[in-house]
Amino acid sequence: MINDTVRGLVLLGATLTTGLVAGTFALYAHTIMPALKSTDDRTFVGAFQALDRAIINRWFMAGGFGGALVLTVVAGVVNLHRAALPWILVALALYVLAFIVTVAVNVPLNDAIKAAGAPDHIRDLAQVRAQFHEARWAAWNLVRTIASVVAFGCLGWSLILHGRPTA
Numbered sequence: 001m002i003n004d005t006v007r008g009l010v011l012l013g014a015t016l017t018t019g020l021v022a023g024t025f026a027l028y029a030h031t032i033m034p035a036l037k038s039t040d041d042r043t044f045v046g047a048f049q050a051l052d053r054a055i056i057n058r059w060f061m062a063g064g065f066g067g068a069l070v071l072t073v074v075a076g077v078v079n080l081h082r083a084a085l086p087w088i089l090v091a092l093a094l095y096v097l098a099f100i101v102t103v104a105v106n107v108p109l110n111d112a113i114k115a116a117g118a119p120d121h122i123r124d125l126a127q128v129r130a131q132f133h134e135a136r137w138a139a140w141n142l143v144r145t146i147a148s149v150v151a152f153g154c155l156g157w158s159l160i161l162h163g164r165p166t167a
Contacts, residue, residue, distance in 0.1 A: 002078050004162075006078065007075075007078045007079055007082070007162065008159070008162055008163070010071060010074050010075045010078055011075045011079065011084065011088070011155065011158055011159055011162055012159065013067075013071045013075075014068065014071035014072040014074070014075040014088075014091075014155055015152065015155040015156055015158070015159055017063065017064050017067040017068035017071055018068040018072065018091065018095060018148060018151050018152045018155055019152045019155075020063075020064045020068070021064045021065055021068050021095075021098070021148050022145065022148035022149045022151070022152045024055075024060070024064065025098070025141060025144050025145040025148055025149075026145050026149065028141050028145075029138070029141055029142055029145045032051065033134075033137075033138045033141065036048060036134075037134065041125035041126045041128070041129045042119050042125050044129055044134075045113060045116065045119045045122065045125055045128055045129055045132075046118075046119040048110075048113055048132070049113060049114050049118075049119070052110045052113070052114060053114070065099075065102075068095055068148075069095060069096070069099055072088065072091055072092045072095055072151075072155070073092065075088050075155075075158070076088045076089055076092055079158075079162070082161075082162070083161045083162075083164070084157075084158035084159075084161040084162045087154045087155070087157050087158040087161065088154070088155065088158050090151075090154045091150075091151040091152075091154035091155045091158065092151075094147040094148065094150050094151035094154070095147070095148060095151040097143075097144070097147045098143075098144035098145075098147040098148040098151070101140050101143055101144040101147070102144055105136070105137070105140040106137060106140055106141060106144070109132055109133060109136070109137050112131065112132065113128065113131075113132045116128040116131075
């Protein structure tokens with residue numbers, strides 16, 4: 001039998017990891033991509049490649065990006081028949097949307113720009129940047145940002161519901 005403390009800790013973990021991912025996506029939306037947009041092609045390609053290589057690490061991949069998905073699923077399972085469950089399920093659906101957008105759109109674009117090679121060895125940096133589809137990447141990043149921020153909010157509300165006494 002799972003007690004309320006375990007339920008709450010799993011829900012808290014799901015909330016925190018989802019918040020971290022939402023913050024990461026939002027940082028790209030409101031700071032990183034607007035800053036890179038104003039740079040020359042060499043700077044854009046080199047900086048984006050460096051950022052993408054840096055974000056592929058166990059802290060973000062397991063602790064945040066994958067952890068949010070796993071912990072939200074577990075939070076739903078351990079909170080079956082609880083007041084928080086509908087909010088957890090909405091958060092899960094939104095986070096799955098963000099996850100799918102990341103895997104289906106953003107990651108392939110990231111991989112393509114990295115596959116172009118080091119900026120010092122690229123003959124046509126403008127072409128590499130154009131093939132990256134910067135506006136498409138940013139638009140889909142906004143979708144995953146909104147989805148993950150709203151998921152974070154739903155999980156926050158789930159924590160409030162979890163903490164309320166039951167009738």
